[in-house]
Amino acid sequence: MSDLLSIGASGVRAYQSAMTTVSENIANVGTTGYARRSTDLSEISAAESFRTRSVLSGQGVSINGISRAADPFRSAEVRSAQSDLSRTSTGVATLERIDSSLTDYQLSDRLTAFFAAAKSVAADPSATGPRAAMLESAQGVASAFAGSGRALDAAANEIDTHAKQSLDQLNQLTGALAKVNSSLGRTAADNSGHAQLLDERDRILESMSKITDISVDIDTAGRASVRGGGSAGPMLVQGDIASTVSYSRNATGAVSLAVSRLGTTSALTPTGGELAGIVDGAQRIAAASEQLDTIAKDFVDGINAVQAGGNDLSGNPGAAMFAMSGGASTMTMPMTDPGAIAAAGPSGGARDNSNVANLDAFRTSGNIENRITDLVTDNASALSGRRAVSDVQTAIKDKATAARDSVAGVNLDEEAVDLLRFQQAYQASSRVIQVARESLQSLLNIG
Known part of the structure; x- marks a missing residue:
């Protein structure tokens, strides 16, 4: 009876x-990063009596521990897909910012309007109305160049802010992973607490992969050693030691990422994640700013050169129409008097238009409008291509996530079946105890 x-x-x-484990699975069906768990059971082996050589009956069932459903290879695929998608998504956001900087101020349209207004002055150089319209359109051009330049400067500052926020998060994640590693080293395997730590480890690793591409090695205790920028990159986390990553950007848009660990500094060169997108984006913004500044300078120099080659309505030498102390963002139009437009040639009178006609020649030689159009079109083409890549990478990540979740995710239908099965087994085991007690009581009553 005791058996x-x-x-x-x-x-x-x-x-x-087992029912407790199933209940935990059901309760966490919506918890991000939770991996399904199961109770591992095995028979308590029967013993053989060496005295009588008779085989004794089994001794029941034992709990070996709590196992966690997870596939490290599929988890790695999710991290890789996440890194690729994050890089592309960051690039898309940057290209969209450049596009809005170049198009929101209608620079191309205002340039066209300015040259059209110059033709109106050439048609009637002594009239005040066309001159006033030309100055107004010139002010529009200066405002559009300056606005686009400032918008690109703001985009560069936003890149810096994004980078610092991403690095703050990355440094928090590396610190958190170091603590998880430390706890894993002190926690026995095959229990619920160990499974929770592994869930947290995998959540941290996936979050890290969104920021930069990582190479992960897992030891027998479940502790993760992580390198950034690929398997040959600097160590971000090893054991309970976490590195710190810092960021800087120079005037040409070149980004530098440094990893500091135990007094040693190494360069981080990400090929995936937000940081890789930030590196690309900073260079694209710098290139767009440089091109815009060059076009703006050529425009200012060309228009002012035409002005200097003629006389204004009062017969005075033409003064500069535009000014620019730095990049495109500094462009201004100091001219306020319509009569200051140098429409006439050096020896022409009020009705002479020989000099203002030179603006049409500069329009062709300077090619300012087409250069602005090319700048906008090239960025738009890159943006379209990057969006297409993003769509493909989103599908890849979704597929990788679904594959991982097919192993680690909680299926409520399966859990409901297991809950019913374990409940029946629990009730049957309780009935076994009851029968044993009743049988023992009967024997006692006979005695």
Whole structure:
């Protein structure tokens, strides 16, 4: 009877633990990063009596521990897909910012309007109305160049802010992973607490992969060693030691990422994640700013050169129409008097238009409008291509996530079946105990 009682008791304990695990799975069906768990059960092996050589019956069921459903290879695929998508998504956001900087101020349209207004002055150089319209359109051009330049400067500052926020998060994640590693080294495997730590480890690794591409090695205790920028990159986390990553950007848009660990500094060169997108984006913004500044300078120099080659309505030498102390963002139009437009040639009178006609020649030689159009079109083409890549990478990541979740995710239908099965087994084990007690009581009553 004692064997029957112990067998029944072992079943009650085992299936109570199994029901607890199933209940935990059901409760966390919506928890991000939760991996399904199961209670590992095994038979308590029968013993053989060496005195009588008779085989004794089994001793019930034992709990070996809590196992966690996870596939490290599929998790690695999710991290890789996440890094690729994050880089592309960051690049898309940057290209969209450049596009809005170049188009929101209608620079191309205002340039066209300015040259059209110059033709109106050439048609009637002594009239005040066309001159006033030309100055107004010139002011529009200066405002559009300056606005586009400032918008690109703001985009560069936003890149810096984004980078610092990403690095703050990355440094927090590396610190958190170091703590998880430390806890994993002190926690026995095959229990619920160990499974929770592994879930947290994988959540941290996936979050890190969004910021930069990482190479991960897992030891037998489940601790993760992480390198940034690929398997040959600097160590971000090893054991309970976390590195710190810093950021800087120079005037040409070149980004530098430095990893500091135990007094040693190494360069981080990300090929994936937000940081790789930031590196690309900073260079694209700098290139767009440089091109815009060059076009703006050529425009200012060309228009002012035409002005200097003629006389204004009062017969005075033409003064500069535009000014630019730095990049495109500094462009202004100091001219306020319509009569200051140098329409006439050096020896022409009020009705002479020989000099203002030179603006049409500069329009062709300077090619300002087409250069602005090319700048906008090239960026738009890159943006379209990057969006197409993003769509493909989104599908790849979704597929990788689904594959991982097919192993690690909680299926409520399966859990409901297991819950019912373990409940019945628990009740049956309880009945075994009850029968053993009743049988024992009967024997006592006979005695």
